[in-house]
């Protein structure tokens with residue numbers, strides 16, 4: 001464990017060339033260390049500047065007096081900063097070399113290189129945000145669609161924290177009730193009180209269950225959904241990918257066996273981030289590269305959340321099509337009858353209880369229907385894109401909710417069995433702890449490390 005007394009530094013902007021690049025410092029000595037490499041035209045020290053001010057000057061190597069860069073230094077003093085510590089940010093010209101040199105000097109002058117997510121970790125450890133909010137920071141950075149972004153922002157602003165705190169308060173009330181009965185055994189809990197306690201536990205349990213259930217869909221917004229386009233060669237899989245993406249992503253030819261690799265791109269369907277994969281046509285391939293392609297298709301088929309099975313409506317289904325449809329029968333799947341612009345008179349689909357859509361990658365017909373169907377396959381609750389309802393998107397939260405629910409159930413059952421009240425109280429405490437883990441009241445170093453290691457350096 002690093003001492004929270006040390007001052008950390010990192011380049012906070014992405015690697016590469018940019019208009020500006022930012023080097024950030026946080027900790028007790030942030031301003032003092034920054035001053036060692038900062039020189040303003042009027043020799044004004046950052047130490048003397050007011051909080052939340054921007055100061056013009058140069059970065060200078062104190063060892064030889066060489067100028068490194070022309071910068072703006074923002075000084076933000078504790079506690080109203082991202083980390084609640086003193087923070088200095090240097091806006092440098094955005095090339096990698098000056099940024100690295102600036103960082104190097106700061107490390108030489110007494111700062112320590114920050115670990116991934118350490119600025120945010122300090123914000124958590126110093127109590128500015130709770131754990132669910134810290135997790136929302138990374139969700140916000142990684143959000144692929146507007147909807148994912150809104151969900152992350154809602155969590156960052158404390159939406160989940162407030163809900164969890166509210167539920168914990170209610171469990172605490174119940175616990176106090178039960179413990180009062182333990183402390184004053186002469187007032188044996190009357191039946192009405194017992195019913196009241198069981199009633200409130202049930203109500204809390206129902207809310208926990210609702211929240212937990214939302215994860216099945218919420219995770220799709222955070223993690224994205226993978227969809228594999230599969231089918232025989234030449235049915236129009238690559239054309240479909242291009243039509244959905246509205247760009248020429250995959251090579252389309254009339255030669256069967258053109259696609260060998262899995263080609264992947266991101267599609268936004270009403271805020272649902274869909275990783276869509278075009279694959280090699282499935283058939284008995286005649287050369288090594290194509291055989292490998294087919295192997296990858298089958299793997300994509302296995303691993304995907306959703307399968308789009310494409311058949312060619314220009315001719316009747318054959319044995320290979322039927323085999324394919326059989327493979328997807330037990331998956332979350334849509335059958336797409338492509339080339340409906342040249343549909344054959346003798347084309348028909350077997351009735352097999354899978355969603356089927358007629359479409360044309362060439363004319364664009366049926367593609368909106370396909371997108372809507374994919375959305376409703378994932379988001380069956382009908383949560384439309386504009387609902388601002390709280391949604392659990394993180395598996396850790398879902399697991400904690402389920403643990404809380406199980407403990408609450410234990411508590412209710414022990415009360416109904418008229419076990420000693422201590423048993424009920426212990427289960428209620430466990431439920432409280434489980435919910436406390438979501439917001440980080442109860443954590444281990446291990447959990448924290450796992451969460452913050454997902455961050456980039458400098459955040």
Ligand SMILES: Nc1nc2c(ncn2[C@@H]2O[C@H](COP(=O)(O)OP(=O)(O)O)[C@@H](O)[C@H]2O)c(=O)[nH]1
Nearest residue numbers: 234235236237238239252253254339360361362
């Ligand atoms: N008429 C018609 N032709 C299509 C359609 N989709 C694809 N094609 C043609 O079918 C051939 C094979 O397409 P391609 O996307 O490479 O198929 P893949 O092998 O399944 O990836 C190409 O000549 C496409 O132009 C469609 O909807 N209608």
Ligand SMILES: [Mg+2]
Nearest residue numbers: 237238258259
């Ligand atoms: Mg192809």
